[in-house]
Amino acid sequence: MSDGEMAPEVTIKVRANGPLKVTGPVRLVDQEGRVLKVDGDDMVLCRCGRSADKPFCDGSHRGAGFDGTCGRRPADG
Numbered sequence: 001m002s003d004g005e006m007a008p009e010v011t012i013k014v015r016a017n018g019p020l021k022v023t024g025p026v027r028l029v030d031q032e033g034r035v036l037k038v039d040g041d042d043m044v045l046c047r048c049g050r051s052a053d054k055p056f057c058d059g060s061h062r063g064a065g066f067d068g069t070c071g072r073r074p075a076d077g
């Protein structure tokens with residue numbers, strides 16, 4: 001982020017071989033458009049497909065050999 005640029009309200013962080021951590025005020029809805037209950041402003045969303053609590057991560061990615069390497073170049077790179 002450059003000087004003078006405002007920080008975004010929402011940040012989505014790709015965790016190494018794990019979930020997406022979403023920090024900030026967001027509304028999460030299911031495939032029917034129903035708002036899902038989220039405690040607080042942070043959530044971790046499964047991207048390995050193994051969670052029994054989708055769309056949230058339940059830790060099932062651990063030890064499962066999930067390779068979640070992020071291949072896209074950074075915006076400032």
Ligand code: FES
Nearest residue numbers: 046048057060061
């Ligand atoms: S990323 Fe954690 S269970 Fe899928």
